[in-house]
Amino acid sequence: MDCLFFLIAGVVILGLYFVIAPVVVNTYRRYRRRKTLICPETDQIAEVDIKAIQAGVMSVLGKHPVRVKWCSLWPRKKGCAEECVKENWWSRK
Secondary structure: OHHHHHHHHHHHHHHHHHHHHHHHHHHHHHHOOOEEEEOOOOOOEEEEEEOHHHHHHHHHOOOOOOOEEEEOOOOOOOOOOOHHHHHOHHHOO
């Protein structure tokens, strides 16, 4: 019985290490830096920080609800629809 437990635990740990961890780390690295973009609401240049940890964890679940952590147009535009993150601007390097 102990051998079966260790086998299952080993498979789970290997899955976490070789499948889930690379997805989280890759997504985190993609979103961790500040990006410069044009705000779709105001047509002004803005700098945006993304919640990278949240994006990494959600990518494991197959969801991509990228949220803005900080924007240079805030506080004036705080509470905007965050359309800038829905336009796939982060996929360009």
